[in-house]
Amino acid sequence: MAGVVDVPQQIQTDAKIVVKAITSVFHLKKTRTEPAREFIALKEINLEVKKGEFLVLVGPSGCGKSTLLDILTGLAQPTSGAVYIDGNKVTGPALDRGIVLQxxxxxxxxxxxxxxxxxxxxxxxxxxxxxxxxxxxxxxxxxxxxxxxxxxxxxxxxxxxxxxxxxxxxxPEVLLMDEPFAAVDAQTRESLQDELLRIWEATGKTILFVTHSIEEAVFLGDRVAVLTPNPGTLREIVKIDLPRPRHNSDTRSSAEFGWIRRKIWELLQNAPHESRHHLNAVPVAEAISPTASL
Amino acid sequence: MPTRAFVSPWSLSRWLDRSSLLLFFAAWELAPRAGGLLETFIAPPSVVLMTLWELLLSGELCDHVTISLGRAIAGFTGAALIALPLGFLLGGNFRTFERIVTPVLRFLGQVNPFSLFPLFIILFGISELSKEAMIFWVCIWPILFNTITGVKGIDPLLVKSARSMGTGVVPLFFKVILPAASPGIFTGLKMGAGTAFFMLIAAEMIGASCGLGWLVWNAQINFQIPKLFAATVVISVLGMILNMLLVTLERRLLGWLDSSPNH
Structure with missing residues (x-):
């Protein structure tokens, strides 16, 4: 593609996944005659996932988390930037990454x-x-x-x-999961979360999990990457220090759990100023709530 | 899948299921014996069976059936060979083109084959080709339209999921696209096969010198009522067999389809 800065095919890293300066721009047309409007789905995303880590991407709909996952899968190409798995640039889909869709x-x-x-x-x-x-x-x-x-x-x-x-x-050494439990009822969801943690502990895979539920993010992740929309930006990465193995009842009712959940909720609430001016921008608090898993 | 409880084919309930058919044959057998017009125009089943037996012994029946089936299969196969690849291309790779040509195809699909038959005869003479062309014409449209619909209706998530596993183009076609489109394709083939047989008889009655349709027509102009009935029975039985084969095939191939209403 013209105008794209060349990115190296390989980098030196200890991390399993490296997301380097990913920007993804779509050209949207509302009507056939209207000139294409630029929509920045992702802006300068940088992220590293360690081997064997469980990283959760959380954010409201429209924050570009699914686009990011498509890029990680190799099904979509970023406008600029690159994704590296074990230091090798991702150029397309391959069996080193497993994917679970909603x-x-x-x-x-x-x-x-x-x-x-x-x-x-x-x-x-x-x-x-x-x-x-x-x-x-x-x-x-x-x-x-x-x-x-x-x-x-x-x-x-x-x-x-x-x-x-x-x-x-x-x-695959990496498991990419795109809101996998969004379509099941609350009880099933909690038991699937328990089960996923058990499987993760048994297999030692590196998991990158996308969700819009803060509850789910905090319960599952080692770290939670908070994305905010318009344009999709990585707001902050929150480390979750809850002890493992985590259990549904104990973990969820602990004070720390509530505290971290609150923190992430605030991060999403106080999204950067930019988004407030955006047309049709839904207040983040409406698009996502701390009880979204219910 | 739950196995159905075994019911003896000779049990009372089975006879009850068939009672309408039995009554029908009884009435058919008895009615002509009442005399009058019925006697002239209706051949009772016993006579029809005897005529069938004679036709079978002389080898005449076998010849007509073979010829008719040959024509149906040739026309149907030709239509499938063209409609299936075309349907995949139009429904899959060339969506915009498909949108443009669909009105024309819909119009052609509505063109009555009987009005085209004289044209086929002018083009191909009273040869096998004119009948096969007619079958081809009636088969190609349902197969084409249903294949397009089937391919267009494939869940993009399935393709995405397969592609994310690094599935190449050829395995993607055979392992995902083809099975995912198969319900639509099968509907088309089924409709095609049904109309093919239906139209064949008509075509043979209009312009042929052999075949089951010709047998009916020939019996009619020679006033051989038992022969007319015999040919009609053979056509019905063949139609039933065809239908049974299709249903069995559908169960084998599409047993995975969810038939429950809540999906």
Whole structure:
């Protein structure tokens, strides 16, 4: 692309993921005749995720968190800047990153097992090996006995477990999760969060988790990166010092939990001045609330 | 999937299910015996069966069925070979072009095949090709339109999810696009096959020298009422078999489809 500053193909780093000066600009047209208007989805985002870390991106809708995830996946290209995994520039999708999407995106014509094995087929893993791996991950997400069911026979929570198993099966070192629990009910959501932490601890993956729920962010993350919209900017990274292993009841009811939640809520409230002047800007407090997970 | 409880084909409830059919055949058998016009114009099933047997023994029936099926298959296959790739291209890669040409295609799809048949005869003579062209014409539209709809309706999230796993273009087509579009494609093929058979008989009645449609027509002008009925029965039975095959195939291929109303 013209005008883009060349970024190095490789960098020296200890971090698992390095997001370097990512800016993403879209050209939007409201009507066909209107000249394209620039929309800055992401502005100068810098972020480092350590190996084995659980980092949560939190922000209201429109803050560019999904765009950032698409760039990390390699499905979208930033306007400028680059993403590095293990110091190597991301140029496209690959099996070193597993992705879990909000809408499950399970293949309805494939059984649970066949869904879990999809990435392995792409990787050309022999059939017998595939079977052993899928057995393992179906067990890990607690779906023993459901291997031969089709997605439409499963509940929302079970579908999301299959999606997680599918992303883990081809053994990516990084797991990218885009609001994976947004579509399930509150109870299922909490148990899936518990389960995700258990899986994370068992597998040692590096997880980058996108959510609009502050509760969820604080409960899951080692650190929470707070994004504010118009344009999507990284406001602050909050370190979550809550002890692990975390449990739903204990962790959520602790004073520190409430305190951190409050802090992040304030960060989102007092978004930089820029956003206040933006057309149609929704007050951040309306777009996101500390109880968004309920 | 729950296995259905086994019901003996000879049980009372099964006979009850078939009772309307049995009554129909009984009435059919008895009515012509009442004499009068009915006797002249209706051949009872016993006579029809005997005629069928004779046609079968002489080999005549077999020939007509083979010829008719051959025409239907040729026209249908030709239509599928063109409509499927075209549907994938229009529904997938060339959406804007599809929007532009759809009105023309819709219009062509509405052109009555019977009004085109004289044209086909002028072009291809009373050869096999004129009948096959007619079948081709009636098959291509439902297959094309349903394939386009099927491909356009693919959940982009599925494609995104597959692409995020580094799926290449060829595996993406065979492992994602094709199965995801298959319900639409199958609807098109099913509609095509149904109309193909329907139109074939009509085409053979208008311009042919053999085939099941011709058999009906020929029996009519020669006033061979039992033969006319025999041919009609064969056509109905073939239609039922075709339908059964399609339903079975649909169950095998699209069993994964969620048929529950809350989705």
């Amino acid at each position: 809408g499950y995106a399970l293949f309805p014509w494939r059984t649970v097992r066949q869904n879990v094995e999809f990435g392995l087929e792409i990787k050309k893993v022999p059939k017998r090996e595939r079977r052993a791996i899928s057995d393992n991950f179906i067990h890990l997400v607690g779906l023993d006995g459901f291997a031969d069911r089709f997605p439409h026979e499963l509940s929302g929570g079970m579908k999301q477990r299959v999606a997680i198993a599918r992303a883990l099966a081809y053994d």
